[in-house]
Amino acid sequence: AQSVTQPDIHITVSEGASLELRCNYSYGATPYLFWYVQSPGQGLQLLLKYFSGDTLVQGIKGFEAEFKRSQSSFNLRKPSVHWSDAAEYFCAVGSYNTDKLIFGTGTRLQVFP
Amino acid sequence: GAVVSQHPSWVICKSGTSVKIECRSLDFQATTMFWYRQFPKQSLMLMATSNEGSKATYEQGVEKDKFLINHASLTLSTLTVTSAHPEDSSFYICSARDRGGSKFSGANVLTFGAGSRLTVL
Numbered sequence: 238a239q240s241v242t243q244p245d246i247h248i249t250v251s252e253g254a255s256l257e258l259r260c261n262y263s264y265g266a267t268p269y270l271f272w273y274v275q276s277p278g279q280g281l282q283l284l285l286k287y288f289s290g291d292t293l294v295q296g297i298k299g300f301e302a303e304f305k306r307s308q309s310s311f312n313l314r315k316p317s318v319h320w321s322d323a324a325e326y327f328c329a330v331g332s333y334n335t336d337k338l339i340f341g342t343g344t345r346l347q348v349f350p
Numbered sequence: 351g352a353v354v355s356q357h358p359s360w361v362i363c364k365s366g367t368s369v370k371i372e373c374r375s376l377d378f379q380a381t382t383m384f385w386y387r388q389f390p391k392q393s394l395m396l397m398a399t400s401n402e403g404s405k406a407t408y409e410q411g412v413e414k415d416k417f418l419i420n421h422a423s424l425t426l427s428t429l430t431v432t433s434a435h436p437e438d439s440s441f442y443i444c445s446a447r448d449r450g451g452s453k454f455s456g457a458n459v460l461t462f463g464a465g466s467r468l469t470v471l
Contacts, residue, residue, distance in 0.1 A: 280354075283460075327394070340395075342393045343392075343393055
């Protein structure tokens with residue numbers, strides 16, 4: 238079955254600390270992987286995506302993610318978190334021949350000053 | 351960049367009434383639009399794929415007679431929740447794909463709206 242798992246429902250970090258949000262997927266085809274961020278009451282903004290090539294991808298707002306095929310993972314990282322990063326983060330998987338995305342359940346990030 | 355606008359951003363209605371939510375692509379033409387539903391503190395669940403000029407494709411378990419989707423133009427798709435009940439209260443989000451984007455990169459050019467929060471009393 239196709240699925241995306243985000244093991245951490247809620248993460249709290251101090252401003253300036255490093256961050257890693259976990260994402261594991263199960264997908265029958267070659268995966269296209271995405272990270273989105275959602276602020277309260279808002280839609281989704283694409284942070285970064287992986288289709289092929291370099292397994293370390295850079296995104297907006299200083300985020301990066303690394304695709305590890307052997308671990309079926311696509312973890313999101315940021316070296317130094319800012320208070321404005323507090324939001325809900327969703328990992329999603331799709332493929333080359335479909336626009337349908339399967340989303341994880343999300344990780345809520347809280348940032349303390 | 352590509353912008354998708356949803357209207358209304360929030361709506362409150364009485365049980366039994368119908369509510370229409372609009373999804374517009376503002377600066378591009380969208381062959382395909384998608385409607386998602388998001389319950390509080392949960393993920394997005396795809397409800398249906400809206401194709402311009404043809405019938406929508408609904409995901410398994412979604413009542414097509416309850417959630418009417420119309421995609422009459424390349425810039426507008428509407429979702430009508432008919433005979434709404436409190437359990438239909440949710441956050442509805444649409445996304446759109448630029449018709450200029452190839453299907454092989456389709457997911458690359460999906461743009462999401464800001465969502466519409468429906469509360470049924």
